[in-house]
Amino acid sequence: MAATLTILDDYQSVALSSADWSEVQKTHDIDVVTEHIDDVDALVERLRGSEIVVAMRERTAFPAAVLERLPNLKLLVTTGMANAAIDLEAAKAQGVVVSGTEGSGREVAELTMAMILSLARHIVAEDRSMHEGGWQHTVGVRLEGKTLGLVGLGKQGAWVAELANAFRMHVVAWSPSLTPERAAEHGVASVGKEELFETSDFISVHVPLNDGTRGLIGAEELALVKDGAFFVNTSRGPVVDAEALLMALMVDTLAGAALDVFDVEPLPAADPLRKLSNVILLPHIGYVTREVYEIFFGQSVEDVLAFVAGSPVRTL
Structure with missing residues (x-):
């Protein structure tokens, strides 16, 4: 047999x-x-x-x-x-x-930029409105000149930086081990963690999940973000404090978020994120x-x- x-x-x-x-x-x-x-x-x-x-x-x-x-x-x-x-x-x-x-390969970086574009131009909301008979309800923002803050500048983060630079964004990055020299190799400015959260129009997470990164981004970091900032996570859900992120989205500390990863996957049907209109939710398809x-x-x-x-x- x-x-x-x-x-x-x-x-x-x-x-x-x-x-x-x-x-x-x-x-x-x-x-x-x-x-x-x-x-x-x-x-x-x-x-x-x-x-x-x-x-x-x-x-x-x-x-x-x-x-x-x-x-x-x-x-x-x-x-x-x-x-x-x-x-x-x-x-x-x-x-x-x-x-x-x-x-x-570059699939995750490509999806990250797609999510950033979707947030900036309200693509998901306008598509949904069009299917429901609507026409022009939102006002977007241009990416050129906006600051993209990368939490992590490894392989994926560097590829995102390359794409963002093509859109003429100002790209900054932070990680505990990042040096100004390595950042400069990718056309990126190395900044402190607080500065990244305070100055970025878009924040995107690109660090692996380990004991040092679990809960790396919490209420303290999210409280620093500027008005109108957007948050993107294609890394791993537990890198971000889920409750802190939910609260930041509910009280509009963040203008919106695009998430491809979650603490529990598949995301439970009753998860409160599913009820928020300012969140783009994807079923962990970064590499798919x-x-x-x-x-x-x-x-x-x-x-x-x-x-x-x-x-x-x-x-x-």
Whole structure:
């Protein structure tokens, strides 16, 4: 009887069509899970017989408490070469190989600029109005000359800076490790954290989630923003204090926000953010493009075949 390979969180049912799984199917039955399994017991039950699991980014967590309940698991493939939701030490201790894939390119930066443009020109609100029979209800702002504050200037932040500079925005950035020299390499001015929040017309978050960045932006920072400022987060939800952000939007401390990431994903149907008219909400699609899925699942197939052949690749 063939072993089982489970693909988790394939929300759009694209995993099998994004790569050629025919060689894998010679040794494994493939079980595709198209919904998110939030309950740990239900997750363990679904994966109990799986020898290999392919996880989409950090949609499903694999802490030690879950891994120890999956004695048949031999290979865990994560899309991307880093996954904060997997306890790598616990996996190693249990003899589970963890392999990754290459990640996305400029997709997140492109989406960030799309969100900034949508906020500046009220694109979502005007589109909705047009579909309802309306015509011209809002007044936008131009991007040229506006200040974009980047919290983090890593790969994605630098790509956003490049795009923003093309719009002739004034780009500033802050992170605990950012130097003026590195900022200047990307046409960006290095500023202090307070100055960034006080002077930016648009604030965009581009730092990884770790112990040092969890709750990095809270009520104190959001209280500093200038009138009419907009906030964008395509990084990770927990980098921002969710309650502080909600309050800033409810009392108009922020003119608006565009969010692609949340503390809990999928975002619960009853979450109060869904009721606010000054927020653009996207379902964590920063990396979701056809090209990225072809990389994710194509290299997942490579990882599985290499493991089956006894020579795992791209191990974490």
